[in-house]
Amino acid sequence: MTEVQGVSVHLQACAKTFPDGTRALEAVSLDVARGETMVFLGPSGCGKTTTLRIIAGLERPDAGGRVLFDGEDVTHLPIERRKVGMVFQSYALFPNMSVAENIGYSLKIRGIDRAERAARVAELMALTGIGGLENRSIDQLSGGQRQRVALARAVAMRPRVLLLDEPLTALDASLRERLRAELNRLLRSLGITAVYVTHDQAEAMALGDRIVVMRSGAIAQIGTPREIYFEPANRFVAEFVGAANILEAEAGEGFLALRGGRLPIGGSAKAVKGNVVAMVRPEAVTFVAPEGALLTGRVETVSFIGDRLRCTVVGVSERPLSIDAPNTISVSPGDQVGLSIDPDAVRLFPKESA
Amino acid sequence: MSGATFLRLSLVPLAVIVLAFFVLPMSQLIIAGANGPLGLKAYAAILLEPRYRETLVNTVLLSLAVTLATLVISTIAGLFVQRNRFPGRAVLIAMLTFPLAFPGVVVGFMIILLAGRQGLIGEVTQNLAGGKVVFAYSIGGLFLGYLYFSIPRVILTVMAAVEKLDPRLEEAARSLGAGPWAVQRDVILPALTPAFIASSAISFATAMGAFGTAFTLATNIDVLAMLIYTEFTLGANIAMAAALSVGLGVVAWAILALARSFAGAAVAAAG
Numbered sequence: 276m277t278e279v280q281g282v283s284v285h286l287q288a289c290a291k292t293f294p295d296g297t298r299a300l301e302a303v304s305l306d307v308a309r310g311e312t313m314v315f316l317g318p319s320g321c322g323k324t325t326t327l328r329i330i331a332g333l334e335r336p337d338a339g340g341r342v343l344f345d346g347e348d349v350t351h352l353p354i355e356r357r358k359v360g361m362v363f364q365s366y367a368l369f370p371n372m373s374v375a376e377n378i379g380y381s382l383k384i385r386g387i388d389r390a391e392r393a394a395r396v397a398e399l400m401a402l403t404g405i406g407g408l409e410n411r412s413i414d415q416l417s418g419g420q421r422q423r424v425a426l427a428r429a430v431a432m433r434p435r436v437l438l439l440d441e442p443l444t445a446l447d448a449s450l451r452e453r454l455r456a457e458l459n460r461l462l463r464s465l466g467i468t469a470v471y472v473t474h475d476q477a478e479a480m481a482l483g484d485r486i487v488v489m490r491s492g493a494i495a496q497i498g499t500p501r502e503i504y505f506e507p508a509n510r511f512v513a514e515f516v517g518a519a520n521i522l523e524a525e526a527g528e529g530f531l532a533l534r535g536g537r538l539p540i541g542g543s544a545k546a547v548k549g550n551v552v553a554m555v556r557p558e559a560v561t562f563v564a565p566e567g568a569l570l571t572g573r574v575e576t577v578s579f580i581g582d583r584l585r586c587t588v589v590g591v592s593e594r595p596l597s598i599d600a601p602n603t604i605s606v607s608p609g610d611q612v613g614l615s616i617d618p619d620a621v622r623l624f625p626k627e628s629a
Numbered sequence: 630m631s632g633a634t635f636l637r638l639s640l641v642p643l644a645v646i647v648l649a650f651f652v653l654p655m656s657q658l659i660i661a662g663a664n665g666p667l668g669l670k671a672y673a674a675i676l677l678e679p680r681y682r683e684t685l686v687n688t689v690l691l692s693l694a695v696t697l698a699t700l701v702i703s704t705i706a707g708l709f710v711q712r713n714r715f716p717g718r719a720v721l722i723a724m725l726t727f728p729l730a731f732p733g734v735v736v737g738f739m740i741i742l743l744a745g746r747q748g749l750i751g752e753v754t755q756n757l758a759g760g761k762v763v764f765a766y767s768i769g770g771l772f773l774g775y776l777y778f779s780i781p782r783v784i785l786t787v788m789a790a791v792e793k794l795d796p797r798l799e800e801a802a803r804s805l806g807a808g809p810w811a812v813q814r815d816v817i818l819p820a821l822t823p824a825f826i827a828s829s830a831i832s833f834a835t836a837m838g839a840f841g842t843a844f845t846l847a848t849n850i851d852v853l854a855m856l857i858y859t860e861f862t863l864g865a866n867i868a869m870a871a872a873l874s875v876g877l878g879v880v881a882w883a884i885l886a887l888a889r890s891f892a893g894a895a896v897a898a899a900g
Binding site: 331333353354355356357358359360361363365367368369370371372380381384385428429431432438 | 795797798800801802803804805806807808811815816819820822
């Protein structure tokens with residue numbers, strides 16, 4: 276069932292101040308393309324849910340902000356007339372209705388006749404893999420089944436945008452992983468425009484065509500998962516998405532001067548001089564023989580976590596350096612080691628970025 | 630002492646209380662009802678004797694009307710008060726729940742002050758229309774008094790239930806295209822149904838047995854509690870009073886049971 280649905284969403288200077296004076300969102304502008312899955316990622320209180328609720332029509336942006344669906348101004352349209360699908364963290368299924376009644380509710384409200392409704396509900400139940408449960412009541416369902424019902428209900432009327440507010444957070448870890456893959460497949464096959472809010476960076480990477488990283492009511496960076504991970508715009512993004520070693524050091528002549536030696540830096544960063552903040556991902560560091568290595572240090576801890584070793588090495592920089600090594604090598608605490616880091620994997624941040 | 634022994638010992642006070650205050654008086658009451666000159670026929674008289682039957686019907690109808698009106702008023706007021714923040718909200722809640730502390734006599738007294746022969750409504754209508762409107766001593770006065778009495782009990786239950794409602798349910802319904810009326814019909818009211826059943830049971834039972842208000846007001850109305858009082862103190866007809874008491878209990882219980890099974894069926898049908 277590939278049916279390209281949905282609209283492009285344009286937010287124009289949408290800020291939100293709550294009646295009690297709390298500034299939840301600075302003026303935010305962004306575009307979500309038709310059929311794109313855009314993930315809003317950030318710690319709690321960063322404004323991601325407020326942004327979602329503004330797109331939904333559950334919150335009005337402050338004066339001056341506008342929300343456009345395919346160019347049509349919907350800023351003053353209440354949610355019931357925006358034709359958006361919503362999936363909540365608590366699922367918010369109607370306890371007084373059966374599974375089929377829940378899924379078909381939007382069709383019933385729109386006066387679609389019984390036979391057509393039943394056909395559409397059956398189609399959605401097959402699509403989400405909950406066929407056979409139509410007459411169950413909600414309290415007889417498992418968490419995963421509830422999540423699927425909520426999803427089927429939200430897409431039943433072919434919404435213009437699908438909005439998902441932490442839809443997997445209430446599930447346990449193994450189920451979450453499975454449903455994440457399933458959700459991904461479903462979003463692609465529906466071709467729907469989706470806006471997804473989460474605080475889980477792995478979820479954001481797996482699901483998002485693009486990710487909006489948010490912090491204290493403002494956008495910290497917008498980009499594809501690769502851009503966010505490999506080229507974070509600032510220290511906050513680097514540390515929030517994945518693990519990162521932050522190095523504060525003196526730069527000069529293509530090197531960073533560290534306690535444990537010299538770290539070559541590549542590309543445009545070569546011209547940088549003076550105090551800088553740099554970032555290196557743990558997996559970009561490899562162990563080499565200490566003799567002749569540009570950087571040396573002493574292994575402090577080694578944890579075997581199955582698919583890799585997570586080690587910390589002291590004496591290289593101010594703070595211990597985190598390193599992800601292949602699970603086949605043997606290092607132990609106390610070893611003197613040499614380290615090699617690809618110059619292109621070292622990212623420098625502008626001075627002022629905190 | 631083993632856990633089981635301890636548990637059994639702990640049940641002793643409960644058993645004593647149940648025996649002393651429920652089982653013994655109730656069976657004594659049932660026996661007393663059958664021990665008069667009419668014998669067991671005293672129970673049949675509740676339905677066969679026109680005066681008793683009419684009183685019983687009146688009491689049930691009045692209690693049903695009070696329960697229904699209380700539910701409507703309390704639901705609207707409870708939803709509004711729980712959902713909105715406005716100056717004077719705390720005072721309003723206090724006023725709505727104030728009658729909890731009043732005995733029925735005080736409520737009756739207030740109804741007389743409002744709609745009695747020297748009451749406020751009488752004064753106003755006298756000056757405006759030239760005729761005095763007095764309804765404190767009629768079924769209207771009793772209805773108003775019971776209503777005043779019932780609202781706090783129901784409104785507190787409704788407010789607690791509204792507070793527990795997941796606001797996301799309403800948002801989900803709206804996102805699916807439901808307007809304000811559809812949200813009320815499909816989400817809010819069904820979610821409040823258990824609270825309605827519980828609180829209307831309390832309201833109905835209270836109205837069935839209320840005495841103080843009726844006693845203060847009743848000059849030309851008969852409700853069951855008044856009838857029992859009259860038979861007991863004025864007629865010294867202890868057997869009939871006992872039979873009527875048992876009848877009152879049975880009727881109230883039966884109607885509540887009926888309402889509960891009906892509501893249960895409705896919930897099952899919807900689910």
